[in-house]
Amino acid sequence: MNQRKTVWITGASSGLGLHTAMAFRDDGWQVIAGARSFGDNPAAIEGVTCLPLDVTSEESIRAFCEKAAVVALPDALVQCAGMLVLGSCEETAPEEFRRVIDTNYLGMVRMNREVLPLMRQNGGGKIVMFSSINGLMGIPFQSAYTASKHAIEGYAECLALEVKPFNIQVMLVEPGDHRSGSDKYRPHAAAMNDGSPYAAAYASATKQIHHDESNGSDPDILGRKIAKALDKKRIPFRKRIASPDQHLAVYIHRFLGARINAVILRKYYIK
Numbered sequence: 001m002n003q004r005k006t007v008w009i010t011g012a013s014s015g016l017g018l019h020t021a022m023a024f025r026d027d028g029w030q031v032i033a034g035a036r037s038f039g040d041n042p043a044a045i046e047g048v049t050c051l052p053l054d055v056t057s058e059e060s061i062r063a064f065c066e067k068a069a070v071v072a073l074p075d076a077l078v079q080c081a082g083m084l085v086l087g088s089c090e091e092t093a094p095e096e097f098r099r100v101i102d103t104n105y106l107g108m109v110r111m112n113r114e115v116l117p118l119m120r121q122n123g124g125g126k127i128v129m130f131s132s133i134n135g136l137m138g139i140p141f142q143s144a145y146t147a148s149k150h151a152i153e154g155y156a157e158c159l160a161l162e163v164k165p166f167n168i169q170v171m172l173v174e175p176g177d178h179r180s181g182s183d184k185y186r187p188h189a190a191a192m193n194d195g196s197p198y199a200a201a202y203a204s205a206t207k208q209i210h211h212d213e214s215n216g217s218d219p220d221i222l223g224r225k226i227a228k229a230l231d232k233k234r235i236p237f238r239k240r241i242a243s244p245d246q247h248l249a250v251y252i253h254r255f256l257g258a259r260i261n262a263v264i265l266r267k268y269y270i271k
């Protein structure tokens with residue numbers, strides 16, 4: 001009998017999702033990974049079952065779950081699929097907000113609606129949702145992303161309360177900046193150009209954001225921490241994986257007033 005535990009992972013073709021999938025595989029889990037680009041390459045990750053998945057489409061999610069369930073029902077679902085649009089609040093179009101919310105937040109809502117019945121049928125499971133430090137605090141020119149991650153934080157609290165009787169646990173992962181995320185998933189809002197009233201501040205903030213991510217923490221370590229956490233019987237509701245200064249930023253944000261926070265954040269991002 002197959003004693004290996006099975007994890008389904010979304011957004012596993014790049015960045016933290018890819019590193020997390022490889023960490024689970026290396027720890028002996030059976031890994032079933034989903035991403036849109038796996039449609040072209042089912043063997044994209046060695047030792048991992050790669051299936052096409054678009055989390056903005058209920059049809060695609062259903063097809064993914066049907067195919068994955070034939071291989072094995074999930075002991076854990078890890079949701080990494082995400083994207084952001086960089087831009088000022090004023091110049092990011094509603095359609096650009098919609099794309100980010102649709103992928104990051106509603107993508108998880110859709111996945112959970114399909115996977116929860118399977119987990120109940122299986123006697124329980126663990127649902128891991130990738131939030132961010134931005135799920136706890138806003139930074140300039142990432143409003144669509146920040147809003148989507150705040151939505152995930154609130155939703156996860158509700159979900160955890162509801163599914164506990166079914167032996168289903170929920171964990172929010174709150175990464176700070178990590179290397180390896182692809183610029184492909186960080187487009188600029190179409191209206192951002194040199195004529196923008198925010199042009200100078202935007203150039204400064206996006207330079208800082210890019211610097212922080214490309215000099216961020218090691219994605220392999222994050223993957224290993226998540227795989228290790230899920231090996232335990234009980235998982236924490238929140239797992240923040242960030243550098244010491246980003247941990248500090250969260251505490252400062254929580255305990256200092258909004259005015260002091262704004263001064264610190266503006267000084268950091270807008271030179």
Ligand SMILES: NC(=O)c1ccc[n+]([C@@H]2O[C@H](COP(=O)([O-])OP(=O)(O)OC[C@H]3O[C@@H](n4cnc5c(N)ncnc54)[C@H](OP(=O)(O)O)[C@@H]3O)[C@@H](O)[C@H]2O)c1
Nearest residue numbers: 011013014015016035036037054055081082178181182185
């Ligand atoms: N990197 C960081 O510093 C950082 C920090 C905090 C939080 N996070 C979170 O960690 C997660 C991964 O981010 P990342 O920056 O490491 O990776 P990334 O390089 O930006 O990769 C994004 C992943 O999401 C998938 N994806 C995007 N839209 C999708 C859709 N509609 N359906 C299915 N998959 C979709 C992409 O695959 P396809 O294009 O093949 O579909 C890709 O695998 C995200 O939730 C992000 O918010 C990252």
